[in-house]
Amino acid sequence: MRLPTQLYVVPTPIGNLEDITVRALRILKEVDFILAEDTRTSGNLLKHYGIENKLVPHHQFNEHKTIENIVARLTDGASCALISDAGTPAISDPGFMLVRACIQSGLRVECLPGPTAFVPALVNSGIASDRFVFEGFLPHKKGRHSRLTILAEEEKTMIFYESPHRLVKALTQFAGYFGEERYGCVSRELTKIYEENVRGSLRELITYFEKKTVKGEIVIVISGKS
Secondary structure (H helix, E strand, C coil), X not given: CCXXXXXXXXXXXXXXXXXXCHHHHXXXXXXXXXXXXXXXXXXXXXXXXXXXXXXXXXXXXXXXHHHHHHHHHHHCCCCEEEECCCECCCCCCCCHHHHXXXXXCCCCEEECCCCCCHHHHHHHHCCCCCCEEEEECCCCCCXXXXXXXXXXXXXXXXXXXXXXXXXXXXXXXXXXXXXXXXXXXXXXXXXXXXCEEEEEEHHHHHHHHHCCCCCCCEEEEECCCC
């Protein structure tokens, strides 16, 4: 029996391998093939759950070239699952372009609920979560100043992704634009053994992270302007 959906967007654990739904595991077993950001990383997940299915590379460096062929296969009746290294595809990860192309081609797309790093980081922060803006990764150079200037007036809670080696620099920039006393929370290694959530003013966060070597995935949550 063929699956009713052509493209399934399947969230995968951001750390703890137990954080995957029964439905997600079933879909990964039943689709004709799986599109993976990194086949090695995803291969470890599938092996852990005893899933033997074909993995096809689909990442930011090849997605422009592969989308047409994928859409053609799905149009011919195949089904596939799209996964990223961790979390929900298309959230600061490849996926948006393929989802859009499938919708434009009249194919059925279904996104399963599941892990994404910014939700637990937001809740863990203790900062107002009723209204927020998700900024993901800010541009490193062009457009960064103008974006931070706009965000300095943002009244909603703000959420950012950042790499470990740029964390202190990013916090320093935030302090410059938002003020050193603006409250924030830095979450790293969410759901993993060494999970850490550090809360305080931007000045306090800078002081804390300047003294240590930072590793892991980083989510920064900052309160909006009062």
